Amino acid sequence: MSRPPRLLGASLALAALLATGGCAGPGTDDEAEAATGGWSFTDDLGTTVELDSRPERVAGLNDVVSSLWNYGVEPVATFGQTSAADDVQFEGRDLSGVEIVGESYGQIDLEALAAADPDVIVTTVYPVDSEGTLDDSQPLYGFESLEQQEQVARIAPVVAIAWRGSAADVIERTGELAGALGADMEGEEVSAARQEYEDASAALTEAASSGVTVLPVAAYPDEGFYMAKAPDDPSLHLYQDLGVQFVDPGGEEYFWQTASWEQVPQYPSDVILYSLRGAMTPEEMSTQPTYQLLPAAQAGQVYPWEYVGMDHAAQARFMERLAGWLTDARKVA
Secondary structure, eight states, X not given: OOOOOOOOOOOOOOOTTOOOOOEEESSOHHXXXXXXXXEEEEOTTSOEEEESSXXXXXXXXXXXXXXXXXXXXXXXXXXXXXXXXXOGGXXXXXXXXXXXXXXXXXXXXXXXXXXXXXXXXXXEEOOSSTTOOOOTTSOOBTOSSHHHHHHHHHHSOEEEEEOOSOHHHHHHHHHHHHHHTTOOTTSHHXXXXXXXXXXXXXXXXXXXXXXXXXXXXXXXXXXEEEEEOGGGSHHHHHHHHTTOEEOOOOOSSSSEEEEOTTTGGGSOOSEEEEEOSSSOOHHHHTTSTTGGGSHHHHHTOEEEEOOOOSSHHHHHHHHHHHHHHHHHOOOOO
């Protein structure tokens, strides 16, 4: 989950072409499909999206569409906290046929999104607490407000996948959505990615057996460290289940514990993972005197923390990197 962004107010107006697309209501997928003879999917907020036929044009949040693409569902438009062109999740992808309609959190060009003519729009929903509670009175992830979310829903129905618990569970749920959108979940490419994921999981468990400790952070000049709580982040939760020993930063808040730069030395670790999304680089952190006191910084054991998609290929790629870093790391804390 990204650091709560500083959102700028926006006055957004849509042309008449932003007409309501699709309908939503309670019920199971099977019941809805039987009743309509079309396509339906019940998302993690319990909303059933019904369409006359399977969606062919998919748009949405970078974090979800990148995973759907790894399963073979190519998006027509993306938005997110960064541009898809700068997002490591799209590394190696040809984006020439993809409309990038948002490059910072909550700032979505709705007219460009409507012009991409999506059949469905996908995003995520985060819990509001460590118990995994979902609250539909708050905007879904990627939207700056409920008003903006409603405007997006007039373009095409919105499907939300909950990022809670372990990434292993979220991957399965993302796979269900990909399959519903026409992906061949038993095909050679997907099967190969699943095997790579299993191999990377085993490699990470082996690397973590050394017992080196890891602290994932997002650092900011005026605020210090935002330290992630592994059980609250699906990817970190998965890695912890596989044996990675994350520093517990304590605190009662969900997902993040904060520490001013003066307090940063109180959280030593063998390895630091630094966020790639709008946070300070190691070079920038090194300008803070207290950062230099951290054992991981002194040892040069500081590595990028990617915001990894919920699919087998993306997770395998990052777990392989993490396993390599942990294998090379020394206990210094």
